[in-house]
Amino acid sequence: MVNVAFQGERGAFSEIASMKYFGDGVSVSPSFSFEDVFIKVKNGSVDFGIIPIENSLYGSVFETYDLLLQYSLTIVGELNLQINHCLLANQNYKLEDIKKIYSHPQALGQCSIFLKTLKNAELVPAYDTAGSALISLQDKGVPSAAVASREAAEIYNLKILKSQIQNNRENYTRFLIISKKKIQDEFQNPKTSICFELKNIPGALFKSLSVFALRDINLVKIESRPIPHKPFEYMFYADLTGSLEEERVKNAINHLSEISLSIKKFGTYEAGKTYKS
Amino acid sequence: MVNVAFQGERGAFSEIASMKYFGDGVSVSPSFSFEDVFIKVKNGSVDFGIIPIENSLYGSVFETYDLLLQYSLTIVGELNLQINHCLLANQNYKLEDIKKIYSHPQALGQCSIFLKTLKNAELVPAYDTAGSALISLQDKGVPSAAVASREAAEIYNLKILKSQIQNNRENYTRFLIISKKKIQDEFQNPKTSICFELKNIPGALFKSLSVFALRDINLVKIESRPIPHKPFEYMFYADLTGSLEEERVKNAINHLSEISLSIKKFGTYEAGKTYKS
Numbered sequence: 001m002v003n004v005a006f007q008g009e010r011g012a013f014s015e016i017a018s019m020k021y022f023g024d025g026v027s028v029s030p031s032f033s034f035e036d037v038f039i040k041v042k043n044g045s046v047d048f049g050i051i052p053i054e055n056s057l058y059g060s061v062f063e064t065y066d067l068l069l070q071y072s073l074t075i076v077g078e079l080n081l082q083i084n085h086c087l088l089a090n091q092n093y094k095l096e097d098i099k100k101i102y103s104h105p106q107a108l109g110q111c112s113i114f115l116k117t118l119k120n121a122e123l124v125p126a127y128d129t130a131g132s133a134l135i136s137l138q139d140k141g142v143p144s145a146a147v148a149s150r151e152a153a154e155i156y157n158l159k160i161l162k163s164q165i166q167n168n169r170e171n172y173t174r175f176l177i178i179s180k181k182k183i184q185d186e187f188q189n190p191k192t193s194i195c196f197e198l199k200n201i202p203g204a205l206f207k208s209l210s211v212f213a214l215r216d217i218n219l220v221k222i223e224s225r226p227i228p229h230k231p232f233e234y235m236f237y238a239d240l241t242g243s244l245e246e247e248r249v250k251n252a253i254n255h256l257s258e259i260s261l262s263i264k265k266f267g268t269y270e271a272g273k274t275y276k277s
Numbered sequence: 278m279v280n281v282a283f284q285g286e287r288g289a290f291s292e293i294a295s296m297k298y299f300g301d302g303v304s305v306s307p308s309f310s311f312e313d314v315f316i317k318v319k320n321g322s323v324d325f326g327i328i329p330i331e332n333s334l335y336g337s338v339f340e341t342y343d344l345l346l347q348y349s350l351t352i353v354g355e356l357n358l359q360i361n362h363c364l365l366a367n368q369n370y371k372l373e374d375i376k377k378i379y380s381h382p383q384a385l386g387q388c389s390i391f392l393k394t395l396k397n398a399e400l401v402p403a404y405d406t407a408g409s410a411l412i413s414l415q416d417k418g419v420p421s422a423a424v425a426s427r428e429a430a431e432i433y434n435l436k437i438l439k440s441q442i443q444n445n446r447e448n449y450t451r452f453l454i455i456s457k458k459k460i461q462d463e464f465q466n467p468k469t470s471i472c473f474e475l476k477n478i479p480g481a482l483f484k485s486l487s488v489f490a491l492r493d494i495n496l497v498k499i500e501s502r503p504i505p506h507k508p509f510e511y512m513f514y515a516d517l518t519g520s521l522e523e524e525r526v527k528n529a530i531n532h533l534s535e536i537s538l539s540i541k542k543f544g545t546y547e548a549g550k551t552y553k554s
Contacts, residue, residue, distance in 0.1 A: 056508040059501075062336045080508075105382070105404070125402045127382070172508050205499065206483075206490035213483035221511075222482065223501065224336075231333040231357075231449050234498075 005029040005040040005049045009130035011152030013277060017081045017175040018050050020275040034063050038071040041178055048076070049178045054221075055083075056172040058106060064176070065225050065237055068195070068266055075193050076184065077177035078272035085111050085166045088133050088158040089145040095161050100124050100139075102132035103147035111147055114165040121145070133158060149277060172274065182267055189271040190243035191220065194253065196260040197227065197235050204259055205236070211255040212240060215248045243268040282306040282317040282326045286407035288429030290554060294358045294452045295327050297552040311340050315348040318455055325353070326455045332360075333449040335383060337500050341453070342514055345472070345543055352470050353461065354454035355549035362388050362443045365410050365435040366422040372438050377401050377416075379409035380424035388424055391442040398422070410435060426554060451549065459544055466548040467520040468497065471530065473537040474504065474512050481536055482513070488532040489517060492525045520545040 002022050006014035010030055018026055029046050031037045037049040051067075054060045068075075085107060089098060098121045101108070105125045108115065115123060126132040132146035133156050145161060146152070153160045198204040212219050218241045224234040242249045244265055257263055279299050283291035285307060292305055306323050308314045314326040328344075331337045345352075362384060366375060375398045378385070382402045385392065392400060403409040409423035410433050422438060423429070430437050475481040489496050495518040501511040519526045521542055534540055 054503075054509075056503050057505060059339045059503055105402075125382075125404060127402060168505055170506050170508050174509075202493070202495060203490040205496060206486040209483040209486060213480040216479070218479065219482060221501070221509075224499065226331075226333050226336055228334060228445055229447050231447050232331075232451075232498075 001025060001027045002048065003027045003029060003046040005031050005037045005046040007031050007034050007037055007051065008128045009134055011130035011133060011149055011155045012128060013081060013083060013149055013173060014050055014052060014175065016149060016151055016277045017079060017173075020081065021050065021077065021079050021175075021177060034067055038067050038073065038178070041073055041180060042071055044180065047179065049073075050175050051178065052173050053176050054174040056170060057110065057168060060223050062225060065223065069235065069264065073178045073180060074182050074267040075176050075269050076179045076182060076267060077269045078174060078191070080172045080174050080272055080274040082274065082276045083110075083166065083171040083173055084150060084164055084277045085147050086150050086153060086163045087145050087161040087165055088148055088153045088156075089136055089143070089161050090139060091157070091159045093143050093145070093159070093161070096120070097143040098145045098161070099142050100144040101147065102126045102135045102144060104128050104132070107147045110167060110171060111165045113167045114162070174272065177269070184270070185245070187243055187268065187270050190241070190268050191239055191271045192242055192244050192249060192268045193237070193239050193266040194263060195235055195237040195266070196256060196263045199259055199261055200233075201259065207259050208236065208256055211252045215252050217242055217248060217252055278302060278304045279325065280304045280306060280323040282308050282314045282323040284308050284311050284314055284328065285405045286411055288407035288410060288426055288432040289405060290358060290360060290426055290450060291327055291329060291452065293426060293428055293554045294356060294450075297358065298327065298354065298356050298452075298454060311344055315344050315350065315455070318350055318457060319348055321457065324456065326350075327452050328455065329450050330453050331451040333447060334387065334445060339502060342500065342502050346512065346541060350455045350457060351459050351544040352453050352546050353456045353459060353544060354546045355451060355468070357449045357451050357549055357551040359551065359553045360387075360443065360448040360450055361427060361441055361554045362424050363427050363430060363440045364422050364438040364442055365425055365430045365433075366413055366420070366438050367416060368434070368436045370420050370422070370436070370438070373397070374420040375422045375438070376419050377421040378424065379403045379412045379421060381405050381409070384424045387444060387448060388442045390444045391439070449551065454546070461547070462522070464520055464545065464547050467518070467545050468516055468548045469519055469521050469526060469545045470514070470516050470543040471540060472512050472514040472543070473533060473540045476536055476538055477510075478536065484536050485513065485533055488529045492529050494519055494525060494529055
């Protein structure tokens with residue numbers, strides 16, 4: 001059975017993503033932090049890790065980028081998950097009873113329009129969405145609710161007071177599947193992720209993009225990240241169409257090395273499908 | 278007297294940034310959210326707003342980028358503030374007494390190495406650093422502390438149990454000063470901020486950078502942000518050296534408009550100095 005580590009409590013959106021990607025038979029390993037997921041994959045205690053890299057409303061998950069660089073793991077897949085936030089509470093509460101609503105600050109923000117209509121409820125930040133479901137389960141007499149997934153309601157036997165409470169339904173999270181080694185050689189729609197640190201020369205970013213543009217390689221995404229100990233200097237993370245086995249991609253990366261201090265290849269994987277949560 | 282709105286409680290790093298930029302005589306207006314800062318500037322109830330745009334370890338503050346686009350305000354200045362996180366508590370507590378430590382999750386993360394050494398203390402997420410100082414002030418008998426600024430200790434009469442507790446001393450936040458209209462025409466080191474949405478054509482990002490590279494205009498920073506309702510399409514925010522009054526910058530932006538669906542100019546301002554907090 002495939003074993004997959006994700007960050008969060010049971011019912012986290014990362015767990016849902018695991019089940020969509022690997023099927024219901026997957027064995028999941030809930031983990032405290034993103035870094036714990038990387039550690040479990042690195043030391044072989046799980047086969048894969050699944051980690052959010054980007055949300056269509058909020059942008060990139062910086063910590064994931066930093067961990068990709070820090071741990072030498074391979075990206076072997078990706079998927080997009082449409083996020084459906086629900087308001088969950090103990091079975092005996094009605095919407096108007098609720099006095100406290102727990103969730104990750106980003107989830108509270110994503111549902112701000114609906115949550116503002118609940119005048120009596122205080123919003124309380126928590127570490128994650130599924131964890132907030134656990135908190136609302138143990139509400140100690142103060143009628144509490146959580147913003148979390150439909151699956152969290154099932155796992156913790158909570159009632160869904162309201163589904164689809166997010167401000168914007170076009171809310172997708174992109175997840176990466178990470179592994180110790182590559183698992184596939186043939187792709188229908190290959191994508192490749194790399195990162196590089198540019199030499200401090202004029203127009204360096206422009207030149208780095210030209211190595212791809214000159215070879216008709218499509219850059220799907222580029223993201224800059226600060227370099228620790230070098231304030232306001234950046235690493236660039238790029239996703240491109242094509243495989244590391246292709247001649248033109250190899251040539252582009254050779255060309256890039258002429259203007260880079262370092263290049264890291266995270267791997268080639270099949271471009272991801274989109275699922276609903 | 279100059280009146281400046283910032284997000285957070287008294288003692289927030291944004292307030293410190295206001296005093297560094299405008300001097301101690303400034304009158305400050307604490308605000309609940311970043312958006313409230315923009316609203317106060319827009320409706321004229323303050324002269325300026327000050328907002329964080331980027332941290333040297335954690336990257337860009339996405340919400341600020343989105344609000345810059347949403348409200349038509351002008352960027353009139355910037356500064357960098359070195360962040361010094363302190364552990365604050367009521368005067369009668371010692372370090373080993375502390376049972377709960379409150380702060381913004383990012384501040385807790387920035388001090389994780391030191392905080393791990395306090396085995397008896399539980400880390401509790403809060404909305405902001407200065408607000409967590411307020412919480413620890415009212416600790417109701419549970420020995421509590423907060424990760425916040427040196428100034429927050431002074432304002433709330435708390436004791437600094439330990440200073441400089443951040444993992445990495447090279448921790449800087451860049452702040453922008455926003456106003457309803459431009460206030461300056463002459464610059465020694467002008468910087469200009471713009472954003473643009475590219476047409477969906479091959480190599481569009483490469484072409485957009487070329488309009489600057491071909492005119493020897495240095496791109497200091499480029500950041501992509503998701504476009505709401507267009508999943509995985511992006512707006513690009515760019516900082517460049519030079520003024521909107523310069524011919525070559527005007528030409529570059531005209532050239533950029535040929536490949537963009539829209540361009541917004543946020544203003545020209547003097548490149549910022551760096552201060553210690």
